[in-house]
Amino acid sequence: MKLKKQERRDAIKKEIEKNPFITDLDLRILFSVSIQTIRLDRKYLNIPELRKRIKSVARxxxxxxxxxxxxxxxxxxxxxxxxxxxxxxxxxxxxxxxxxxxxxxxxxxxxxxxxxxxxxxxxxxxxxxxxxxxxxxxxxxxxxxxxxxxxxxxxxxxxxxxxxxxxxxxxxxxxxxxxxxxxxxxxxx
Amino acid sequence: MKLKKQERRDAIKKEIEKNPFITDLDLRILFSVSIQTIRLDRKYLNIPELRKRIKSVARxxxxxxxxxxxxxxxxxxxxxxxxxxxxxxxxxxxxxxxxxxxxxxxxxxxxxxxxxxxxxxxxxxxxxxxxxxxxxxxxxxxxxxxxxxxxxxxxxxxxxxxxxxxxxxxxxxxxxxxxxxxxxxxxxx
CATH class of the missing domain: 3.10.129.10 (Hotdog Thioesterase)
Known part of the structure; x- marks a missing residue:
């Protein structure tokens, strides 16, 4: 389903909180947007890329x-x-x-x-x-x-x-x- | 047994031919000389150190x-x-x-x-x-x-x-x- 920008950003934030190891590709499919949009949304939300999230949890x-x-x-x-x-x-x-x-x-x-x-x-x-x-x-x-x-x-x-x-x-x-x-x-x- | 220099060098050469993986320490004990003497003898005989002999056989x-x-x-x-x-x-x-x-x-x-x-x-x-x-x-x-x-x-x-x-x-x-x-x-x- 397509959401408005702010709704989508809130939803992405919730998804990543629920599953910190979700990939950008999975998010892209979930929200029917481009991978570039997911990256920009993460940047806006100040959520690092998957690899960094994994390292942070590991630490x-x-x-x-x-x-x-x-x-x-x-x-x-x-x-x-x-x-x-x-x-x-x-x-x-x-x-x-x-x-x-x-x-x-x-x-x-x-x-x-x-x-x-x-x-x-x-x-x-x-x-x-x-x-x-x-x-x-x-x-x-x-x-x-x-x-x-x-x-x-x-x-x-x-x-x-x-x-x-x-x-x-x-x-x-x-x-x-x-x-x-x-x-x-x-x-x- | 102590040997004369040239006898010892010949014997060292034979030992290494027999067992290319013999260490300098083993040779030192075998010939009752110092490790430094073994190294000099190998140098004189143009036989490289153990690590290099291993790498050469491996290649x-x-x-x-x-x-x-x-x-x-x-x-x-x-x-x-x-x-x-x-x-x-x-x-x-x-x-x-x-x-x-x-x-x-x-x-x-x-x-x-x-x-x-x-x-x-x-x-x-x-x-x-x-x-x-x-x-x-x-x-x-x-x-x-x-x-x-x-x-x-x-x-x-x-x-x-x-x-x-x-x-x-x-x-x-x-x-x-x-x-x-x-x-x-x-x-x-």
């Missing part, structure tokens, strides 16, 4: 992460519930693909998932012990991969974490990670 | 690799028997460890092993399908990791490859990789 999430320095996480953590679940986003750039077929290299998806498992665990020292991963669908250059990690078992020695990764809602990667941790008591002892 | 091996461009392999491939076995070496530098504990990040060992599996397979297009990995012992900053890959099953769709990685002869990582490939016929078809 805030770093406060809730104990096991790894924010700058060392592979991907941007857009959600973290310590010891429960976490989500990160990564964009597949030229450094992450094989030049000859532009398909993302396996270790990039592995690194995103593994890094997210470390970030999820609310302990000072975490080490990966075992991992089983399946690459379900090739990921291409410029794809955005969203990884969702969930703790499924926590013992006094380790966490079992499941990770599912998606491109545009379609699953591309599944992994199970067994992560050992050192508790504060052991560190101080 | 030669690139000719036997079809599935990946040499520059895209993670680690230096020091041996490759196409479709059978391959070995690579990686040095753990500051970019590969967590800053807070100087332990190598899991995805670095995964990347070395996975990359080696791709390099081993003598097909133009190879994709990782599944992988089970175990991290047996923490790898530290400045460690040299030697990964050995062996094809254990080859079907008309995939390869199963086992990888064992070692630091100074002690196993640190084990992995199984199921790798899909596209044969020439399918590519041309």
């Amino acid at each position: 805030k999430n770093h406060e809730n992460i104990r096991s790894i320095d924010g700058s060392e996480i592979i991907g941007d953590v857009i959600n973290v519930q310590p010891d429960q679940e976490a989500t990160s986003i990564i964009e597949i750039d030229e450094d992450s693909v094989f030049t000859r077929n532009q398909i993302a290299r396996g270790h990039v998806l592995f690194a995103q998932a593994n890094s997210l498992c470390v970030a999820l665990i609310h302990k000072p020292t975490v080490l990966t012990k075992e991992s089983n991963v399946t690459f379900l669908k090739p990921v291409k250059l410029n794809d955005t991969v969203r990884a969702e990690a969930q703790a499924v078992e926590i013992t006094n020695k380790y966490y079992m974490i499941n990770v599912n990764s998606y491109v545009k809602g379609s699953i591309v990667f599944q992994g199970t990670f067994k992560m050992y941790y050192i508790s504060e008591d052991e560190q101080n002892g | 030669k091996n690139h000719e036997n690799i079809r599935s990946i461009d040499g520059s895209e392999i993670i680690g230096d491939v020091i041996n490759v028997q196409p479709d059978q076995e391959a070995t690579s070496i990686i040095e753990i530098d500051e970019d590969s460890v967590f800053t807070r504990n100087q332990i190598a990040r899991g995805h670095v060992l995964f990347a070395q092993a996975n990359s080696l599996c791709v390099a081993l397979i003598h097909k133009p297009t190879v994709l990782t399908k599944e992988s089970n990995v175990t991290f047996l012992k923490p790898v530290k900053l400045n460690d040299t990791v030697r990964a050995e890959a062996q094809a254990v099953e080859i079907t008309n769709k995939y390869y199963m490859i086992n990888v064992n990685s070692y630091v100074k002869g002690s196993i640190v990582f084990q992995g199984t990789f199921k790798m899909y490939y596209i044969s020439e016929d399918e590519q041309n078809g």
Whole structure:
């Protein structure tokens, strides 16, 4: 539906508040306007581009992460519930693909998932012990991969974490990670 | 045993021919001389330092690799028997460890092993399908990791490859990789 300029701007603001990770392209389709109009509206509303919104959310999430320095996480953590679940986003750039077929290299998806498992665990020292991963669908250059990690078992020695990764809602990667941790008591002892 | 200068130089030359990956430290112990003497002897013999010898062997091996461009392999491939076995070496530098504990990040060992599996397979297009990995012992900053890959099953769709990685002869990582490939016929078809 077409809206008047001010109505559209208010509506865009509300949409982005509801879903900070909505793309300009999605907004363009939602409001039946050009991408240029969306960009101008965002500028008027003083709302930064998607990439900056993601980075800003990721920076805030770093406060809730104990096991790894924010700058060392592979991907941007857009959600973290310590010891429960976490989500990160990564964009597949030229450094992450094989030049000859532009398909993302396996270790990039592995690194995103593994890094997210470390970030999820609310302990000072975490080490990966075992991992089983399946690459379900090739990921291409410029794809955005969203990884969702969930703790499924926590013992006094380790966490079992499941990770599912998606491109545009379609699953591309599944992994199970067994992560050992050192508790504060052991560190101080 | 102490040898006369020329005898020692001849012996050093033979040792390096026998094992191009012997370190100056190993040679120093073998010949009971200072590290400086080993360096001077190598210089006299016109034998480059270990790192350069590794890179030079890796470059030669690139000719036997079809599935990946040499520059895209993670680690230096020091041996490759196409479709059978391959070995690579990686040095753990500051970019590969967590800053807070100087332990190598899991995805670095995964990347070395996975990359080696791709390099081993003598097909133009190879994709990782599944992988089970175990991290047996923490790898530290400045460690040299030697990964050995062996094809254990080859079907008309995939390869199963086992990888064992070692630091100074002690196993640190084990992995199984199921790798899909596209044969020439399918590519041309």
